[in-house]
Each structure stands twice: as structure tokens, then as C-alpha cells.
């Protein structure tokens with residue numbers, strides 16, 4: 170049993186040796202069957218992985234974690250979807266931080282997993298709504314675990330950052346991930362929002378450090394200082410805080 174300690178996250182694992190995208194498989198499951206909350210669709214080989222902003226997500230078969238968790242956060246209003254991003258990125262952080270250099274692991278807004286200046290993982294959350302609330306949530310998580318070759322200089326893996334002879338065991342990683350996801354999700358469900366927000370800000374990449382950004386093709390120097398209730402990033406620039414939604418600002 171993968172998750173002996175959780176109440177529902179990972180109690181059902183749908184393992185697929187190969188698929189196009191676990192997010193799409195999870196979405197098909199929701200359309201065709203009665204899926205219990207906490208079901209995790211996991212694959213070894215994802216052939217058409219999707220990333221944020223319409224990007225592709227490449228993963229090396231058998232060397233990466235690729236999976237999608239199904240939750241029903243009906244307690245969240247449609248305007249509160251970002252809270253789920255926070256809970257999920259913190260859970261990934263909690264899972265990986267014992268394995269990585271102290272202080273090296275950060276969350277790049279909204280929910281990329283970074284080790285110093287390299288990306289180790291990403292999250293793609295796709296929600297369905299019912300009325301003014303979230304109905305179902307598909308939480309796609311991709312983590313570079315044992316791969317050592319990347320086409321991109323900006324990517325890294327757990328094995329590159331903390332080498333161990335035998336490599337990392339994906340099932341053990343999944344167990345911890347499920348435990349941490351459930352912990353953060355229950356925190357959110359119990360309304361412990363200020364804890365989540367503060368912890369998220371404490372782990373935020375470039376928080377309170379001046380850096381270069383770009384908005385509408387205009388580069389500027391600013392400092393991340395805030396996150397508003399909609400999950401928009403507050404950057405202090407030229408004496409005022411400007412708020413940016415996802416896709417409205419790029420990190421340089």
C-alpha cells in the first residue's frame with residue numbers, strides 16, 4: 170500500500186504505464202466514473218505532458234514523477250483558486266526540502282519548484298466550477314527526480330542537486346508527497362489561511378530581493394513584497410506596489 174497514513178489522498182492510485190497526460194486522464198475519469206476524492210493518476214511515461222502557458226512538459230520516462238491528484242475543494246470560491254496553488258506548492262516544498270540544500274529550495278510564483286535558479290518541478294492545476302465555487306480540481310505535478318540530462322540549462326533534478334548512488338525511489342516519493350498534500354489541503358480546508366500565506370511568502374523565490382522583471386515588453390527593476398487575495402504578485406517599483414496576475418509579468 171502506497172499511503173498507509175493518509176485519510177484520502179493517495180488511497181486510490183490509478184497507475185498507467187504510459188499516457189499522453191495524467192491531467193487529461195484524470196479529467197476523463199471524472200467524466201466517466203464516480204471518482205473518490207484523493208485519487209491520484211500516476212504514469213511512468215507521459216507522451217504529451219502539458220505545462221503552464223500552453224507549454225509542453227518534458228519528462229524522462231521512469232526518471233520523473235508525473236501525476237495528477239483529484240480533489241473537490243468545494244469550500245473555495247472561484248475567486249479563491251489561488252489558495253490551492255499555495256497549499257500544493259507548500260506540500261511539494263515540504264516533501265523535497267529534507268532532500269535538498271538548506272535554503273536552496275524555493276517556490277517561484279505562482280507554483281514552480283526551484284532550486285536556486287533552476288527549475289526542478291512544476292504544477293498545472295485545472296479546476297471546474299459550479300456556480301460561484303470550485304467543484305473539482307485536477308492537480309498535475311511534474312518533478313524531475315533522477316534525470317541528469319536536460320535540453321535546458323535552466324532545469325535541474327533531485328539527483329543532480331543531491332546525488333545518491335542508487336537514485337531516488339519514485340514510490341517512496343509518492344508516499345511522502347501524498348502525506349504532505351493531505352496535510353496542507355486539510356490546513357486549507359480548516360481555514361488556516363494565514364499560516365499558509367505566511368509560509369508561502371517565506372519560501373517565495375526572490376521575495377524581498379530587488380530583481381529584473383518584464384511587463385508588457387517593458388523591463389523594470391522591482392522587489393516582490395506582497396501577494397493579494399486573488400493571488401496576484403505585488404511588486405514594489407518606483408515608490409508603489411503594482412499587482413500582476415499570472416501571464417502579466419515575466420521574471421528576467
Ligand code: BTN
Pocket residue numbers: 189190191192193217218219220221222224226234235236237281290291292293309310311312
Ligand atoms: C509547468 O511548470 O508548466 C507545469 C508542469 C506540470 C506538469 C505536470 S506532469 C503531470 C501533469 N500532466 C500534465 O500534462 N501536466 C502535469
